Amino acid sequence: MSMVPSAKSAGALYWPVQARRNIGVRSLFLVVLAFLVAYGVLFPGLFTASGFAKFTQSWFPLALVAMAQAILMLTGGISLAIGATVSLGAVIAATTMAGPLGVAGGVAIVVLAGLGIGAATGFIVVKLRLPAIVVTLAGSFIIGGAALLILPRPGGAIPAWLSDLLAGDTPAAFVLLVVIVLLWKLYLATPLGLSLYAAGENPVGAYRSGVPVDAARVAAYAISGLLSTGAGLFVAAQTGSGDPVIGTAFTLNSIAAAVLGGIGFLGGQGTMRGALAGSLLLSLMISVMFFLGFTPVAQYVAQGLIIIGAVAIPQFRKVQP
Amino acid sequence: MKKSSLFASASALCLGLVLAVSTGTAANAAANCIKGDRKPPYTIGWADIYSVPTWMKQTQGTIEAEVETLKKQGLVDKLVVTDAQGDANVQIQQIQSMIDSNVDAIILIAGSSTAPARVLADACAKGIAIINFDSLVDTDKVTAKVNTDSSQWGDQAAKFLISAIGGKGKILILNGPAGISVSDDRRKGADAELKAHPDVKVLAETNTPYNVAPAQEAVTSLLFANPEIDGILSLGGALSAGAVLALDKQGRDQVPITGENARQFLELWKEKGLKSWATMQPNWLGAFAAYTAVQALQGKDVPAFVKIPLPVIDNSNIDEYLARAKDFPADGYIYSPYDEELFKKLLAQK
Numbered sequence: 001m002s003m004v005p006s007a008k009s010a011g012a013l014y015w016p017v018q019a020r021r022n023i024g025v026r027s028l029f030l031v032v033l034a035f036l037v038a039y040g041v042l043f044p045g046l047f048t049a050s051g052f053a054k055f056t057q058s059w060f061p062l063a064l065v066a067m068a069q070a071i072l073m074l075t076g077g078i079s080l081a082i083g084a085t086v087s088l089g090a091v092i093a094a095t096t097m098a099g100p101l102g103v104a105g106g107v108a109i110v111v112l113a114g115l116g117i118g119a120a121t122g123f124i125v126v127k128l129r130l131p132a133i134v135v136t137l138a139g140s141f142i143i144g145g146a147a148l149l150i151l152p153r154p155g156g157a158i159p160a161w162l163s164d165l166l167a168g169d170t171p172a173a174f175v176l177l178v179v180i181v182l183l184w185k186l187y188l189a190t191p192l193g194l195s196l197y198a199a200g201e202n203p204v205g206a207y208r209s210g211v212p213v214d215a216a217r218v219a220a221y222a223i224s225g226l227l228s229t230g231a232g233l234f235v236a237a238q239t240g241s242g243d244p245v246i247g248t249a250f251t252l253n254s255i256a257a258a259v260l261g262g263i264g265f266l267g268g269q270g271t272m273r274g275a276l277a278g279s280l281l282l283s284l285m286i287s288v289m290f291f292l293g294f295t296p297v298a299q300y301v302a303q304g305l306i307i308i309g310a311v312a313i314p315q316f317r318k319v320q321p
Numbered sequence: 322m323k324k325s326s327l328f329a330s331a332s333a334l335c336l337g338l339v340l341a342v343s344t345g346t347a348a349n350a351a352a353n354c355i356k357g358d359r360k361p362p363y364t365i366g367w368a369d370i371y372s373v374p375t376w377m378k379q380t381q382g383t384i385e386a387e388v389e390t391l392k393k394q395g396l397v398d399k400l401v402v403t404d405a406q407g408d409a410n411v412q413i414q415q416i417q418s419m420i421d422s423n424v425d426a427i428i429l430i431a432g433s434s435t436a437p438a439r440v441l442a443d444a445c446a447k448g449i450a451i452i453n454f455d456s457l458v459d460t461d462k463v464t465a466k467v468n469t470d471s472s473q474w475g476d477q478a479a480k481f482l483i484s485a486i487g488g489k490g491k492i493l494i495l496n497g498p499a500g501i502s503v504s505d506d507r508r509k510g511a512d513a514e515l516k517a518h519p520d521v522k523v524l525a526e527t528n529t530p531y532n533v534a535p536a537q538e539a540v541t542s543l544l545f546a547n548p549e550i551d552g553i554l555s556l557g558g559a560l561s562a563g564a565v566l567a568l569d570k571q572g573r574d575q576v577p578i579t580g581e582n583a584r585q586f587l588e589l590w591k592e593k594g595l596k597s598w599a600t601m602q603p604n605w606l607g608a609f610a611a612y613t614a615v616q617a618l619q620g621k622d623v624p625a626f627v628k629i630p631l632p633v634i635d636n637s638n639i640d641e642y643l644a645r646a647k648d649f650p651a652d653g654y655i656y657s658p659y660d661e662e663l664f665k666k667l668l669a670q671k
Binding site: 043045051054058061062148152153154155156163167235238239240241242243244245246248249250253283286287290291293295296297299300 | 372401407408439500502
């Protein structure tokens with residue numbers, strides 16, 4: 001049953017490997033597809049340019065934080081500071097972009113803050129050998145506090161043209177997401193990217209084989225921080241302003257999306273496409289349940305059932321001989 | 322009979338309002354966002370930020386009751402309810418879904434004072450009546466905003482407390498969560514009074530969710546650190562209940578405290594014989610929002626901002642509130658009575 005690739009050349013190997021990686025998430029893809037079809041039937045406006053744009057815009061920040069969480073979980077780490085980092089990215093964008101620094105300056109600071117916070121967290125976790133869950137929990141208070149210091153209450157502003165560009169009636173968010181996924185593919189081809197899975201699955205073995213385990217893990221935290229503040233920037237653009245607590249819910253949702261996407265807590269298991277599909281399902285669920293006319297109480301129950309269902313389907317398949 | 326007595330007490334509570342009412346003229350200008358192309362019966366979308374807290378459930382109760390009334394009048398045929406589970410991003414997505422499904426009106430309590438501004442502008446452009454109450458959004462692209470004045474709340478609470486402790490003494494200040502506009506506004510409203518009385522020393526401030534347990538915990542630890550406390554400026558009802566319980570459990574004497582119409586606090590007030598003052602964020606803001614949305618859709622002019630006068634509870638009228646306590650959940654809020662007459666007067670005020 002398993003596909004043994006006939007290793008003739010690297011090119012011939014690529015697609016069978018990709019196909020094998022899909023096995024764990026195939027059923028999730030089917031569930032997501034079913035929800036997409038249901039959404040399209042319930043709301044035909046989805047297939048207009050602006051309908052598609054609005055839908056991808058509500059998914060986009062969740063997709064970014066799912067990636068931010070997934071890259072850490074692949075290395076055996078986790079972050080409880082993702083929500084706070086999204087908030088920080090949002091308030092930095094909302095307080096700098098309308099000022100003398102302009103959009104370019106604002107983007108630069110958001111990028112630097114994300115990379116810096118991520119790298120610092122990664123350094124503490126990896127070099128000081130402290131548990132990621134404790135470090136990032138503490139980090140979430142520090143980062144969340146910093147966001148409240150920068151902007152004690154919702155406010156600030158994003159230039160209207162940037163909001164219209166990123167979150168107007170064009171699918172700019174979707175294009176950005178495609179670019180980010182391609183960059184991720186490229187990153188996986190670099191030495192640090194290649195080390196990512198090895199560092200997560202078997203750090204000691206990888207280290208003995210000469211894999212730069214520590215560097216790969218610190219880099220993962222830095223990228224995760226960048227994706228988080230980037231999601232914050234997008235949320236600020238989408239809402240036209242900054243809110244120091246806007247990101248809070250993203251911490252749990254990012255973990256939910258990653259786990260739903262088949263990323264294991266122990267590192268080295270899962271794929272980014274799974275995490276993205278997981279985030280898409282979480283986002284689709286909200287809209288589909290609305291159009292089905294579920295009451296809020298029924299939504300709580302349905303949400304739980306869908307998540308359990310999506311996670312359980314691959315397990316059923318494994319149990320079958 | 323019941324209705325008229327309800328109205329009598331409502332007008333007693335809102336005396337200033339009743340005096341201020343002038344003869345409302347039927348203006349011909351339509352309200353903001355209204356294009357006049359939507360015909361009854363209307364579909365109303367209620368974009369709730371978080372349906373679980375009792376205050377929210379009670380508020381939804383008043384909305385459902387109002388919608389039932391409007392249904393009987395043939396003005397509304399459907400109420401669509403969403404729950405963002407506290408996530409402002411989800412609320413934006415749900416408001417977008419309401420626009421996509423072409424509801425006629427959206428009433429909302431915002432999860433963020435800034436975040437929904439752009440999606441609401443989209444809804445406004447489609448001629449959807451938007452009534453924003455309680456937690457407001459900083460935007461003009463809504464039909465009307467409805468709220469009490471949070472800053473006045475803080476100011477009046479501070480005035481009461483400072484006079485109750487004789488203009489000097491050591492106090493604690495209990496706030497709602499940090500970074501939330503309502504909590505921030507109430508606190509800022511108290512500033513002027515506190516500055517005017519330099520002998521009132523603020524020992525410590527807390528930021529907790531508007532729930533009894535966290536407030537009780539926070540106050541308990543402050544009691545250990547501060548043997549001498551003359552008064553507590555609490556800017557939320559559950560916070561006050563938490564503080565009273567904390568003082569009680571520690572065997573400390575009760576001190577003057579401000580609060581809100583939380584049933585638990587009002588009952589503790591009576592039980593402990595407190596000298597206190599409370600105001601409220603009336604739950605019927607929800608019913609009023611639904612009523613206002615339908616008025617606007619029918620082409621009536623509604624003010625862009627409807628300021629709801631703060632009803633005051635003090636030792637003179639607390640018994641009137643407690644007499645109705647059994648009609649409210651044990652952890653709920655005893656709101657002042659309301660009826661359509663009151664709504665009409667509120668909309669007619671300039």
